[in-house]
Amino acid sequence: MIPELGHLALILALLLAIAQAGFPLAGSLTGNRPWMTMARPLAYGQLAFVAIAFAALVQAFLASDFSVLYVAQNSNSLLPDIYKISAVWGGHEGSLLLWALMMAGWGAAVAAFSRNLPLPVVARVIAVMGMVAIGFLLFMLLTSNPFERLFPVPPEGRDLNPLLQDFGLAIHPPMLYMGYVGFSVAFAFALAALIGGKLDAAWARWSRPWTTVAWVFLTIGIALGSWWAYYELGWGGWWFWDPVENASLMPWLVGTALIHSLAVTEKRAAFKSWTVLLAISAFSLSLLGTFLVRSGVLTSVHAFATDPERGLFILLFLCLVIGGSLALYAWRAPEVSEGGRFDLLSRESGLLLNNLLFVAFTVLVLFGTLAPLIYEAFNLGKISVGFPWFNKMFLALAPFLALLLGIGPATRWKHDEPWRLTKTLWIALALSIGMLALASLPAISGGDQWVPIGIALAAWLLFSHLTLVRERLKHKHGSWRQAMLADFSGNGRSFYGMVVAHLGVAMFIVGVTMVSNHEIEKDLRMSPGDSHEMAGYRFEFLGAQKVNGPNYRADQGHFIVYRGQRQIAELFPEKRSYLGGGMPMTEAAIDAGFFRDVYVSLGEAVGGGDWALRLYYKPYVRWIWLGAGLMALGGAIAVSDRRYRTARARRTAPTEAVAAKA
Amino acid sequence: MKARQKRLVLVGLALIGVAGATTLALSALQSNISYFFSPSQVMASEHPSDAVFRVGGVVVPETVARQADGLTVRFDVTDNAAVVPVSYTGILPDLFSEGQGVVAKGRIGTDGVFYAEEVLAKHDESYMPPEVADTLQTAHIDGIIEQTTESLKQ
Amino acid sequence: MSKSLRFLVPLIIFGALVILLMIGLGKDPTKVPSPLIGKPVPEFSLPALTDPERRVEDEDLQGEISLVNVWASWCVSCRQEHQALMALSKNSDFQIVGINWKDDAQDAREVLRMTGNPYAMNGHDPDNKVGLHWGVYGAPETFVVDRQGIIRYKHIGPITREVWEKTLEPLVAKLKAEG
Numbered sequence: 001m002i003p004e005l006g007h008l009a010l011i012l013a014l015l016l017a018i019a020q021a022g023f024p025l026a027g028s029l030t031g032n033r034p035w036m037t038m039a040r041p042l043a044y045g046q047l048a049f050v051a052i053a054f055a056a057l058v059q060a061f062l063a064s065d066f067s068v069l070y071v072a073q074n075s076n077s078l079l080p081d082i083y084k085i086s087a088v089w090g091g092h093e094g095s096l097l098l099w100a101l102m103m104a105g106w107g108a109a110v111a112a113f114s115r116n117l118p119l120p121v122v123a124r125v126i127a128v129m130g131m132v133a134i135g136f137l138l139f140m141l142l143t144s145n146p147f148e149r150l151f152p153v154p155p156e157g158r159d160l161n162p163l164l165q166d167f168g169l170a171i172h173p174p175m176l177y178m179g180y181v182g183f184s185v186a187f188a189f190a191l192a193a194l195i196g197g198k199l200d201a202a203w204a205r206w207s208r209p210w211t212t213v214a215w216v217f218l219t220i221g222i223a224l225g226s227w228w229a230y231y232e233l234g235w236g237g238w239w240f241w242d243p244v245e246n247a248s249l250m251p252w253l254v255g256t257a258l259i260h261s262l263a264v265t266e267k268r269a270a271f272k273s274w275t276v277l278l279a280i281s282a283f284s285l286s287l288l289g290t291f292l293v294r295s296g297v298l299t300s301v302h303a304f305a306t307d308p309e310r311g312l313f314i315l316l317f318l319c320l321v322i323g324g325s326l327a328l329y330a331w332r333a334p335e336v337s338e339g340g341r342f343d344l345l346s347r348e349s350g351l352l353l354n355n356l357l358f359v360a361f362t363v364l365v366l367f368g369t370l371a372p373l374i375y376e377a378f379n380l381g382k383i384s385v386g387f388p389w390f391n392k393m394f395l396a397l398a399p400f401l402a403l404l405l406g407i408g409p410a411t412r413w414k415h416d417e418p419w420r421l422t423k424t425l426w427i428a429l430a431l432s433i434g435m436l437a438l439a440s441l442p443a444i445s446g447g448d449q450w451v452p453i454g455i456a457l458a459a460w461l462l463f464s465h466l467t468l469v470r471e472r473l474k475h476k477h478g479s480w481r482q483a484m485l486a487d488f489s490g491n492g493r494s495f496y497g498m499v500v501a502h503l504g505v506a507m508f509i510v511g512v513t514m515v516s517n518h519e520i521e522k523d524l525r526m527s528p529g530d531s532h533e534m535a536g537y538r539f540e541f542l543g544a545q546k547v548n549g550p551n552y553r554a555d556q557g558h559f560i561v562y563r564g565q566r567q568i569a570e571l572f573p574e575k576r577s578y579l580g581g582g583m584p585m586t587e588a589a590i591d592a593g594f595f596r597d598v599y600v601s602l603g604e605a606v607g608g609g610d611w612a613l614r615l616y617y618k619p620y621v622r623w624i625w626l627g628a629g630l631m632a633l634g635g636a637i638a639v640s641d642r643r644y645r646t647a648r649a650r651r652t653a654p655t656e657a658v659a660a661k662a
Numbered sequence: 663m664k665a666r667q668k669r670l671v672l673v674g675l676a677l678i679g680v681a682g683a684t685t686l687a688l689s690a691l692q693s694n695i696s697y698f699f700s701p702s703q704v705m706a707s708e709h710p711s712d713a714v715f716r717v718g719g720v721v722v723p724e725t726v727a728r729q730a731d732g733l734t735v736r737f738d739v740t741d742n743a744a745v746v747p748v749s750y751t752g753i754l755p756d757l758f759s760e761g762q763g764v765v766a767k768g769r770i771g772t773d774g775v776f777y778a779e780e781v782l783a784k785h786d787e788s789y790m791p792p793e794v795a796d797t798l799q800t801a802h803i804d805g806i807i808e809q810t811t812e813s814l815k816q
Numbered sequence: 817m818s819k820s821l822r823f824l825v826p827l828i829i830f831g832a833l834v835i836l837l838m839i840g841l842g843k844d845p846t847k848v849p850s851p852l853i854g855k856p857v858p859e860f861s862l863p864a865l866t867d868p869e870r871r872v873e874d875e876d877l878q879g880e881i882s883l884v885n886v887w888a889s890w891c892v893s894c895r896q897e898h899q900a901l902m903a904l905s906k907n908s909d910f911q912i913v914g915i916n917w918k919d920d921a922q923d924a925r926e927v928l929r930m931t932g933n934p935y936a937m938n939g940h941d942p943d944n945k946v947g948l949h950w951g952v953y954g955a956p957e958t959f960v961v962d963r964q965g966i967i968r969y970k971h972i973g974p975i976t977r978e979v980w981e982k983t984l985e986p987l988v989a990k991l992k993a994e995g
Contacts, residue, residue, distance in 0.1 A: 016697055069896070083879070150895065150896060151760065151899065152898070152931055153931075154895060165718065189917060260780070273823070280826075281826075286829075288833075293835065311841045312841060315834065315837055315838065315841060318834070318837075319834055322830055323827065323830060323831075324833070326826045326827040326830055327827055329821045329823060329826065329827070330824045330826070330827050333823045334822075334823050343668070344668050344672070351733055352672070356679065357677055360679065360680070360683055362682070367687065368683055368691075370833075370836065371691065371695070372835070373836055373840045374836060375695075375840040376839075376840070377836055377840070381697050381698070382698035383695040383696065383697050383698065384695065384698070384716065385691065385694060385695055386694045386695065386696060388694050389690055389691055389694035389695075392690050392694075393686075393687060393690070395685070396686060397683075427775055500959060523729070523751070523752045523753050524733065525732035525733055584756045584757070585756050586756050603753035603754065604753075606728060606732045606755070610732060612733055612753055613753070614752075614753050645719070720948065723943075723948070752927070761944050761948065
C-alpha cells in the first residue's frame with residue numbers, strides 16, 4: 001500500500017511540476033500576476049509530494065519490503081539500518097528519486113529565499129526549474145519506477161553492493177547530487193535572464209550565492225568520492241580519471257569558472273553573455289554526466305546497470321534542455337551589451353585567463369572521456385585512454401593556473417600598473433623562489449623535477465595571499481587580530497572566503513605533488529612472523545584469522561607497524577565475503593596521519609598461512625582532501641558575506657511590517 | 663593600444679593557446695591509448711607486437727595457477743573461440759575468479775604469453791565490461807552471484 | 817564571422833556531441849547478436865534437475881522449436897519472468913527447456929515446487945560447464961532454437977510481455993512457418 005502511495009505522490013508531483021513550468025512563465029510573459037504568484041506554492045507542493053514518495057521508499061527499505069523490486073535488488077534483511085537508508089540511493093531508480101527530491105528542494109529554497117527579487121524573475125526561475133523537474137519525474141515514472149512490485153515475493157533481498165556499505169559512500173551521492181542539481185539554479189537564473197532579456201549586475205548578484213553553494217556541495221561530494229575510492233577500493237589511488245569521476249569533475253571545472261566570471265559580471269558588468277553560457281554549461285555537463293553514467297555508452301567502474309532505453313530517454317531530455325537553452329542563448333545573447341572595458345593588465349584579464357584555462361581543461365577531460373566513443377564511431381577500434389594522458393593534460397595546465405592564482409587577486413579591476421603589482425608581490429615571489437631552491441635539494445625532491453615546482457607553486461599561493469591579507473589590513477585600526485576580526489564580521493567575508501579557498505588549492509598542490517612523487521607501493525608475499533621495511537616503517541605480519549561481521553565473513557590480517565623501535569600502529573586489513581552476494585571485498589587498513597598514511601591491503605591466501613598483500617606509504621595524501629575541504633569552507637564563508645545577509649534582512653523587514661499590520 | 667587592438671591581442675593569445683593545447687593533447691593521446699583485442703584476434707596476430715594493448719574474455723576454469731614466488735599468477739583467457747595465456751605478477755582484483763570476465767592490459771611476449779601490467783575485473787558485480795560482453799557477444803544481467811540462498815541459510 | 821553567428825557555436829558543438837552519443841547508444845553491447853546465432857547448439861549433456869537419472873542433451877532440441885532459458889533460484893529477475901514463462905508453457909508451438917545455472921539443485925527444485933514448473937525439461941549446470949559453451953554471462957538469458965537445433969536468437973534479461981510480443985512471438989511464428 002505504501003509503495004503505491006509513493007508512486008501516486010510521484011505522479012502528483014509531476015502534475016504540479018507541469019503547472020509550475022507553465023503558469024508562472026506564461027504569467028511573466030503576459031503580465032498576469034496571479035499566475036506568477038502561483039510559482040512559490042507550486043514549488044513547495046512539488047517538494048512535499050516528492051518528499052512523500054521518498055519517505056515511502058525509505059519506509060519500504062526499513063521494513064525490508066521485498067515485494068518492491070528495487071528493495072529486493074538493493075537491500076537485505078541482514079543489512080544494518082543505516083545502510084538500509086543509504087541503500088535507498090544505492091541503485092539507479094532510488095538515486096534518481098534522490099535527485100528529484102533535491103531538485104524539488106532547490107526549487108522550494110529559491111521560492112523561500114527570493115523575497116527581494118522582482119516577481120517576474122522569481123516566476124521565470126521557478127518555471128525553468130519546474131521544466132527540469134518534469135524531465136526527471138517523467139524519466140523516473142516511464143523508465144525507472146522505484147516502486148515497481150515483484151511477484152512472487154522473494155524471501156530475501158539481493159543485498160546492497162558491499163562497496164556501498166560504507167559511511168563515506170552513504171553521503172557521497174547526496175553531496176554530489178546537491179552540487180549537480182544546485183547548478184540548475186544558476187541555469188534557471190541564466191535562462192530567466194535570457195527570457196526576460198535583462199542581463200545585468202543584479203542578475204549576477206542574485207545567482208552568485210546559489211552557484212557558490214552548489215559548488216561547495218559538489219566540491220565536498222567529489223572529495224568524498226575520492227577519499228572513498230582511496231580507502232575502500234584497496235588500490236591506494238585517489239583519482240582514476242574514470243568516466244564517472246570525469247563526469248563529476250567537468251561540472252566542477254565549469255562551475256569554478258562560473259563563480260569567477262560571475263564576480264566580474266557583478267562587479268564590472270562585463271563577460272555577461274559568457275557567464276550565461278557558463279551557467280548553461282555547468283548544468284548541461286551535470287546532465288551529460290548522468291547520461292554517460294546511466295546509458296551505458298561508456299564503461300566505468302561505477303556504472304549503474306545500464307539500459308539503452310533509459311539512455312535514449314536521457315539523450316532526448318538532454319537535447320530538449322541543453323539544445324533548447326543553447327538555442328535560446330543563440331537567439332537572445334547577441335542583444336546583450338558588451339559591458340565594462342578593461343585593460344590587458346587588470347583583474348578582468350586575469351579572470352578571463354582563469355576561465356579560459358578551466359574551460360580548456362574541461363574540454364580536454366570531455367575529449368579524453370569521449371575518445372573511446374569517437375574512435376568507435378569512426379571504426380578506428382576499441383580503445384581506452386590511459387590515465388597518464390589525463391595526468392599530462394593536468395600538468396600542462398595546472399602550473400599556469402597556480403601562477404595566475406597568485407597574481408590575479410592582487411591585480412586591480414579595470415587597469416593596473418606592472419610596477420605596482422611587482423612592488424606588492426616581490427616579497428612573495430622571492431620567498432617562493434627560495435622555496436624552489438630549497439625543494440630542489442635532492443634530499444627533498446628525490447631527484448624529481450615536479451616536487452620543487454609543486455612546492456614552489458604552493459608557497460607562491462601561500463605568500464601572495466598572505467600579502468593580500470596584509471595589504472587589506474594595513475590601513476585598518478588596532479592590532480592585526482582585532483582588525484581581522486572586525487573585517488571578518490564586517491564586509492570581509494567574501495575576501496576571506498576567497499583566501500581560504502585559494503589556500504586550499506595550495507594545500508591540494510602539496511598533497512598531489514608529494515603523494516604522486518614520493519609514494520611507495522609494494523606487492524609481496526608474507527608468512528606469519530615476517531617483517532618488511534619500507535620508508536622507515538617496519539611492517540610485521542602476525543598472521544590472519546577468520547572473523548564474522550553482521551552480514552559478512554572475513555579473513556582478518558594482523559599487522560604491527562614500527563617506526564624504529566617504537567610501535568606506532570596496529571592494522572587489521574580484511575578480505576571480506578558478503579553473505580548476500582557472495583562477493584569478495586578488500587577492506588584496507590590505514591594508519592592515517594597529517595603527514596603520511598601507511599596502508600595495508602590483503603590480496604589472497606597463498607597457502608600455509610601466507611598471504612599475498614600490498615603495502616603502501618602515502619606521504620601528505622590527506623592534504624588532497626583537506627585542501628578540497630578548505631576550498632569548500634572558503635565557498636561557505638564567501639556565501640555568508642554581509643551583502644547576501646543584508647539582502648535577506650532587507651527583505652524580511654517589509655514582510656514583518658506586513659505581518660504586523662495584519 | 664586601442665581597445666580593439668587589445669581585444670585582438672587577447673583573442674590571438676587565446677587562439678594560440680587553443681591550437682597549442684590541441685596539438686599537445688592529440689600527440690599525447692597517440693602514445694596513451696591502448697587498443698582492445700579479443701583472444702581470437704590475438705591468435706590471428708592482429709595485435710601490435712611492440713605496443714601495450716588490452717585483451718579481454720573469460721578466465722578459463724581450472725587454469726589459474728600461482729607460481730612458486732606466490733605473487734605471479736598464470737591463467738588462460740578465452741572468448742569461446744581462442745585462448746590466450748596470461749601472466750600477471752601482483753595482487754589480483756577482488757572480483758577476479760574463474761569463469762568470470764576480465765580485461766588485462768600489457769604486452770605479448772615472444773613466448774606467446776600475454777604479460778599483464780594490470781588486470782581489471784570491474785568492482786560492481788552487476789557490471790560487465792562491454793568489451794568483454796562484446797567479445798562473448800553477451801552481456802551480463804543479474805549478477806554473477808553464486809549460491810546466494812545457500813550462503814544465507816548457513 | 818558575424819556577431820550573431822558566434823553565439824550559435826555552442827549549439828553546433830552540442831549538436832555534434834549528440835550525434836556522437838547517438839552512435840554510442842546504437843553500439844550498445846547488449847544489442848549485438850551472439851556469435852552463436854545461426855550456429856547449431858553446442859553439444860551438451862546435463863543431468864536433469866528433477867530426475868538425476870535422466871539427461872538433457874542437445875538432441876532434445878531437435879525436431880521442435882525450443883526456448884532455452886538460463887535461470888537460477890538466486891536470480892531476482894528470473895522470478896520476475898517466471899510468471900511469463902508459466903503462461904508461455906501452455907503454448908504448444910514450442911517447448912521451454914531450462915538450464916539451471918550455477919545453482920543448488922535443492923533450491924531450484926523448491927522454486928519449481930512453489931511457483932510451478934514451466935519447463936519441459938531442465939538441465940542442471942551447477943558449475944557453468946555448459947553455460948560457458950553457450951556464452952552465458954548472467955541469468956536470465958533465453959535462446960530461441962529452431963527445429964534443426966540452430967540457435968536463432970538470444971535474449972538477455974527477463975522476458976516481459978513487451979519482449980515477448982515485439983520480438984520473440986513473431987520469431988516463433990516465423991520459425992513455425994519455416995516448418
